[in-house]
Amino acid sequence: VGALRAGDGKGRHTTTHRELIPLPNGALVIDTPGLRELQLWGEEEALSTSFAEIERFSADCRFRDCTHEREPGCAVRSAVAEGKLAAARLESYQRQRRELRHLEVRNTHHQRAEERRFDKHVQKSLRRHFRHKGRP
Numbered sequence: 426v427g428a429l430r431a432g433d434g435k436g437r438h439t440t441t442h443r444e445l446i447p448l449p450n451g452a453l454v455i456d457t458p459g460l461r462e463l464q465l466w467g468e469e470e471a472l473s474t475s476f477a478e479i480e481r482f483s484a485d486c487r488f489r490d491c492t493h494e495r496e497p498g499c500a501v502r503s504a505v506a507e508g509k510l511a512a513a514r515l516e517s518y519q520r521q522r523r524e525l526r527h528l529e530v531r532n533t534h535h536q537r538a539e540e541r542r543f544d545k546h547v548q549k550s551l552r553r554h555f556r557h558k559g560r561p
């Protein structure tokens with residue numbers, strides 16, 4: 426929980442690590458910053474929006490997951506060849522997408538390490554919790 430920003434009254438996600446909180450009634454609450462993943466999807470959406478014409482051409486690519494780099498039947502590269510799309514636009518689209526992928530890979534690695542740490546933490550907490558309660 427955090428204070429609202431004075432400027433626009435918006436809140437900020439304050440959960441930046443995972444935590445296991447045992448409640449007095451025996452229930453366990455997992456506090457997790459799951460919304461950080463949404464942020465990345467949002468960025469990918471922003472890429473599609475700012476390169477809408479590339480998205481339009483890519484609908485005619487032979488492969489649905491076409492990267493418009495060297496796949497056969499790429500409608501985006503054809504559009505460049507036919508002068509319907511500026512080569513510089515495609516280049517900047519690909520540059521931004523590579524940056525996004527790079528970020529995504531880094532995030533995934535980071536997330537896996539965090540999940541492993543969390544699993545260990547949960548196991549330890551559960552053991553402690555049940556030992557305290559007098560169960561095995």
Ligand SMILES: [Zn+2]
Binds near residue numbers: 486493496501
């Ligand atoms: Zn393509």
